[in-house]
Amino acid sequence: MTDPTRPETREERRRRLEAIFGDTLPDTTSDERDDARAPREESASEAWLKAQVPPHHG
Template identity: 50%
Template structure:
């Protein structure tokens, strides 16, 4: 037979459950607005730039005083 906590222990557990439900509901609302899918690799992480030039090209164009 399962024993349910009584008194303050029970209210502490229910407030933890309420907080968890609140966090889950908030997460669902945020995901519905912003989405929850993030790309594995962003353009900042890759060597490809929006200009079509490679990282090697940009490094070759560096002025001598940057060496």
């Protein structure tokens, strides 16, 4: 058991929160990483939906 008067270290806090909530969020966000993503192909339903947009909407 830990001493309640001693402040917990970052590592102890991280492990405790991970035990409660599962994996924590990554340390960096996607805009900070240089992840090369392949362009996603548009599905037939997305293409149809875009074709249905009236001209005055863009």
